[in-house]
Amino acid sequence: MSATNEHYWGAAASARGSGLRAATARLWHVGIRGSFPLAIYLAFGLLLGLPLLLVLIQAVMPGLFDVNAPSLALSIAPLERALSSSRIADAVVHSLELATLSAVGATLLGGVFALCTQRCSLPARRLFAAVPWLVFLTPSYLKALAWVLLMAPGGYLAQFGLLPADIARAFFALPGLVFIQALNLFPLASFVIASALAGLGSEYEEAARLAGASRWRIWLKINGPLLLPAIALTLIAIFAEGLSDFGMASTIARVANFRVLTYGIYAAASDYPVDFPMAGAQALILLALVVAVVLLDRLVLRRRTDPRLISGRSRRPELYNLGLWRWPVASLLLLISVLALVLPLVAIVARACTRTLGVGLSLANLTTANLYVALSVGTDANAALLRSLAYAVIAAIIAGAAALLLALELDRSRGAMRPIVLGLSLGAVAIPGVVLGFGYILMWHRLPGFDAMPFPRYGDASLLITGYVAAALPYCLVIILGAIGQLAPTLNDAARLQGAGPTRRLLRITLPLVLLSVITALLLTFIRTVFELPLSQMLVPLSGPPVPPLVTNLFGHDQDGIGAALSLVSMIAAGSGAGVIWLVAQRLARRQLGTRDGAPA
Amino acid sequence: MSKDLRCSNVTKSLGGRVVLDDLSFAVSAGEVVSLLGASGSGKTTLLRIVAGLLDPDRGELAIGDRAVWSASSSVPAERRGISMVFQDYALWPHMSVAKNLSFGLETQRVSASEIKARLDRALEVTRLGPFRDRYPNELSGGQQQRVAIARCLVLRPALMLLDEPLSNLDAALREDMRVEMMELVRREGSTVLYVTHDQTEAMAVSDRIAVMRNGVIAQLDTPQAIYDRPADPFVASFIGGFSLLRGHTGDGLFRLPEGAVEGIRADNVASGPGILVIRPEDARPTGVHQTHLRGRVLSRAFQGRCWRLVVALGSQNVRLDWPEPPPIGSELGFSLPPERCLILADANQEKKTPWRI
Numbered sequence: 027m028s029a030t031n032e033h034y035w036g037a038a039a040s041a042r043g044s045g046l047r048a049a050t051a052r053l054w055h056v057g058i059r060g061s062f063p064l065a066i067y068l069a070f071g072l073l074l075g076l077p078l079l080l081v082l083i084q085a086v087m088p089g090l091f092d093v094n095a096p097s098l099a100l101s102i103a104p105l106e107r108a109l110s111s112s113r114i115a116d117a118v119v120h121s122l123e124l125a126t127l128s129a130v131g132a133t134l135l136g137g138v139f140a141l142c143t144q145r146c147s148l149p150a151r152r153l154f155a156a157v158p159w160l161v162f163l164t165p166s167y168l169k170a171l172a173w174v175l176l177m178a179p180g181g182y183l184a185q186f187g188l189l190p191a192d193i194a195r196a197f198f199a200l201p202g203l204v205f206i207q208a209l210n211l212f213p214l215a216s217f218v219i220a221s222a223l224a225g226l227g228s229e230y231e232e233a234a235r236l237a238g239a240s241r242w243r244i245w246l247k248i249n250g251p252l253l254l255p256a257i258a259l260t261l262i263a264i265f266a267e268g269l270s271d272f273g274m275a276s277t278i279a280r281v282a283n284f285r286v287l288t289y290g291i292y293a294a295a296s297d298y299p300v301d302f303p304m305a306g307a308q309a310l311i312l313l314a315l316v317v318a319v320v321l322l323d324r325l326v327l328r329r330r331t332d333p334r335l336i337s338g339r340s341r342r343p344e345l346y347n348l349g350l351w352r353w354p355v356a357s358l359l360l361l362i363s364v365l366a367l368v369l370p371l372v373a374i375v376a377r378a379c380t381r382t383l384g385v386g387l388s389l390a391n392l393t394t395a396n397l398y399v400a401l402s403v404g405t406d407a408n409a410a411l412l413r414s415l416a417y418a419v420i421a422a423i424i425a426g427a428a429a430l431l432l433a434l435e436l437d438r439s440r441g442a443m444r445p446i447v448l449g450l451s452l453g454a455v456a457i458p459g460v461v462l463g464f465g466y467i468l469m470w471h472r473l474p475g476f477d478a479m480p481f482p483r484y485g486d487a488s489l490l491i492t493g494y495v496a497a498a499l500p501y502c503l504v505i506i507l508g509a510i511g512q513l514a515p516t517l518n519d520a521a522r523l524q525g526a527g528p529t530r531r532l533l534r535i536t537l538p539l540v541l542l543s544v545i546t547a548l549l550l551t552f553i554r555t556v557f558e559l560p561l562s563q564m565l566v567p568l569s570g571p572p573v574p575p576l577v578t579n580l581f582g583h584d585q586d587g588i589g590a591a592l593s594l595v596s597m598i599a600a601g602s603g604a605g606v607i608w609l610v611a612q613r614l615a616r617r618q619l620g621t622r623d624g625a626p627a
Numbered sequence: 628m629s630k631d632l633r634c635s636n637v638t639k640s641l642g643g644r645v646v647l648d649d650l651s652f653a654v655s656a657g658e659v660v661s662l663l664g665a666s667g668s669g670k671t672t673l674l675r676i677v678a679g680l681l682d683p684d685r686g687e688l689a690i691g692d693r694a695v696w697s698a699s700s701s702v703p704a705e706r707r708g709i710s711m712v713f714q715d716y717a718l719w720p721h722m723s724v725a726k727n728l729s730f731g732l733e734t735q736r737v738s739a740s741e742i743k744a745r746l747d748r749a750l751e752v753t754r755l756g757p758f759r760d761r762y763p764n765e766l767s768g769g770q771q772q773r774v775a776i777a778r779c780l781v782l783r784p785a786l787m788l789l790d791e792p793l794s795n796l797d798a799a800l801r802e803d804m805r806v807e808m809m810e811l812v813r814r815e816g817s818t819v820l821y822v823t824h825d826q827t828e829a830m831a832v833s834d835r836i837a838v839m840r841n842g843v844i845a846q847l848d849t850p851q852a853i854y855d856r857p858a859d860p861f862v863a864s865f866i867g868g869f870s871l872l873r874g875h876t877g878d879g880l881f882r883l884p885e886g887a888v889e890g891i892r893a894d895n896v897a898s899g900p901g902i903l904v905i906r907p908e909d910a911r912p913t914g915v916h917q918t919h920l921r922g923r924v925l926s927r928a929f930q931g932r933c934w935r936l937v938v939a940l941g942s943q944n945v946r947l948d949w950p951e952p953p954p955i956g957s958e959l960g961f962s963l964p965p966e967r968c969l970i971l972a973d974a975n976q977e978k979k980t981p982w983r984i
Contacts, residue, residue, distance in 0.1 A: 514717060516713045519678075519704075519713070520717040520778075521730070522680070522703075522704045523679075523704055523711050524705075524782065525705045525731055525735050526730070534730070539719075539721055
């Protein structure tokens with residue numbers, strides 16, 4: 027509880043007079059308001075902090091969770107074993123190669139995309155601007171599986187004679203994986219660079235034009251240097267994201283026998299015979315790499331001079347008129363869109379509607395059987411679909427509500443907890459899901475006290491949902507904190523002077539103004555959770571798997587038709603549900619904010 | 628309805644710096660008092676402390692006969708019966724004009740019929756009736772300001788705080804709005820504490836002005852008294868366009884470094900460093916008054932009624948209003964009415980504080 031609050035309640039009580047009732051009321055308020063933030067911090071620590079801590083401790087105390095002979099002995103033997111193993115050394119090198127090259131590729135693609143959609147007058151510009159969002163919302167394991175369908179010997183591209191056999195073979199190695207990962211991660215680059223471009227405004231550029239600089243010189247000397255921090259940030263963020271990715275690692279990379287760290291952790295922690303010390307050692311290496319990258323990111327951020335802070339208010343710049351060049355440029359964007367989104371989706375749709383892959387897209391091969399299986403109540407596929415949707419709804423509501431409460435508390439508090447929780451949650455965005463999953467196994471399966479807990483319980487959906495919430499919490503927090511940070515503090519001060527207490531201010535002022543961001547956070551969590559792979563795979567409930575592990579499993583067991591159909595149905599269900607809610611919420615919020623022209627108030 | 632405000636020995640430090648230093652003053656019921664000062668002088672901090680948005684370190688605050696802050700008790704902002712017009716107006720963007728106005732009344736559980744009556748009256752006096760269902764972003768700057776004032780008035784507060792309410796308006800609108808706003812405020816008989824850094828604005832709206840410097844009140848008096856008799860060189864430098872010339876007093880005379888100024892007596896000022904305060908509108912051609920000064924014209928700017936000249940007197944510059952434009956670089960002789968020439972002791976002589984001319 028902040029000093030101001032304490033003072034406030036004490037003061038309120040003393041202003042009312044010093045009776046026993048006032049004293050009781052004061053105690054009650056101080057108790058409630060004091061324990062509430064503590065409970066939030068505690069939940070945050072339990073959901074994210076403790077599992078990560080266990081992973082780290084276990085890496086240097088390999089005997090800690092031994093079922094037969096638990097020991098507290100410190101040992102770096104597993105780490106030594108891991109570092110001297112050629113398999114793991116390969117995995118480290120592979121992870122780094124893949125993450126580095128795809129970061130460069132994705133930044134290039136995203137930069138081009140952002141620049142063209144933000145600053146150039148192009149045919150179908152708004153349509154292109156939506157592509158990164160759609161790519162971002164399509165799960166990476168699904169895109170990877172789609173590319174297997176497309177590029178495999180006898181796959182769709184080979185059937186259409188579009189693919190020479192040697193290219194197909196080379197595809198299932200580093201170059202192919204970089205290609206898919208760059209297409210998978212370019213939306214992140216596009217978001218960061220587009221927002222930097224929007225923040226840049228047009229003043230600097232206009233000043234340079236009036237100083238006589240040509241368009242090329244402006245980009246070389248003015249806009250380029252001002253965008254450099256954003257580009258560096260993009261490279262770092264995508265590198266970290268690439269290191270943590272499990273969707274490709276467990277699908278196409280595994281098919282290509284291209285071992286990476288994330289899959290190594292999963293295999294050591296989940297595949298029989300489990301080898302916790304080995305999983306711990308690899309998790310430690312992965313975490314060390316991610317932490318190093320996050321620290322580098324902080325370094326870049328600190329040096330960054332944000333153009334928005336310099337100019338205060340920036341005007342939207344004019345769009346460049348590309349003349350005839352707009353056609354080749356639009357074609358380039360179209361090509362990227364087709365490769366990143368259309369082709370993988372077409373492959374999934376095609377596979378969902380056909381009997382076998384090998385026969386191809388002939389009329390005789392068309393079937394509705396796969397979709398029928400996915401949609402029929404009682405089948406495993408349909409059960410997984412309903413399960414995933416239900417889990418995602420629950421996780422989104424809990425994560426959204428918790429993030430909102432935490433964000434409000436953080437915004438209000440000026441104490442020491444604020445920078446700590448803020449730093450932890452921003453850092454937690456980079457925690458690989460597979461490491462978190464491993465931490466959950468250690469905590470809820472092996473840690474005395476937690477293993478016997480009735481709720482959430484290991485092997486139960488409750489634990490998986492808890493994991494989903496933990497993974498989503500940092501994202502939600504970042505989105506909602508951003509929205510709250512944009513509210514002028516005077517809006518709340520004004521309500522206070524009009525006599526509104528904390529609860530009324532929250533309900534009538536703050537919440538309506540951040541509602542759209544809260545709903546955005548909820549919907550993003552919902553979609554990400556429906557397609558969350560690493561936690562789902564590691565914490566599969568005994569009652570049955572959710573969609574992502576079932577789909578990868580179906581593809582791995584020659585039932586890719588049903589797998590594709592299940593993916594398709596779940597994408598349509600989750601996407602249309604979220605889409606409808608988003609449209610309604612946006613319309614509602616727009617009317618509430620009185621922004622009839624759609625501009626934010 | 629309107630009540631008086633008393634602040635005694637209010638002290639506040641922020642980040643290790645003393646922002647308000649043992650400050651005491653009082654505002655009578657129905658009086659308009661401006662806090663005038665440069666940024667960092669503590670005026671906004673004082674306003675926020677009065678509002679209850681910030682707690683002082685020491686001191687006492689009372690509104691009417693009720694203590695709202697002391698070391699042992701405090702009334703929270705929401706129960707002080709104060710309303711405030713913020714610099715950015717702080718209109719809630721998700722509420723219509725009518726909702727913005729009725730929010731506080733609903734919070735205070737005023738009956739529906741009373742809310743309607745007060746709302747109608749507030750909309751009528753602020754001429755906002757046609758805009759009652761509009762949202763803030765659909766209003767012009769001036770209309771938004773009227774909503775902010777109406778939101779204050781509708782509550783019938785004991786005390787109104789205005790935090791630079793005109794600074795977001797363009798120059799053309801500012802004067803009209805100022806007149807209109809003060810008419811509304813005066814009609815309601817509100818007690819007002821008004822923060823501004825613009826001395827013209829402070830002069831125009833206030834019954835009294837508190838000129839603030841480094842967390843203390845340098846002078847608290849009526850606008851006319853401050854204009855005629857600024858208490859010290861700091862206050863004089865803050866009031867519009869005055870020129871301050873450094874010199875020495877002794878033997879009843881004021882001397883510039885270049886020599887004694889003829890005709891100006893400094894009988895009531897202690898000998899030592901002194902400052903001559905010259906109001907630009909006092910300058911007359913040589914011979915009109917007994918004083919005589921001579922300098923070189925550095926610049927001139929047409930101001931409608933007259934020309935504003937900057938004239939170098941030795942190493943110091945002085946601003947004068949003159950009926951015609953003399954050539955730049957030419958010599959100009961002028962005289963000043965001796966009774967209007969104010970000589971102040973220069974306490975900052977040692978520090979060589981650069982006064983604005």
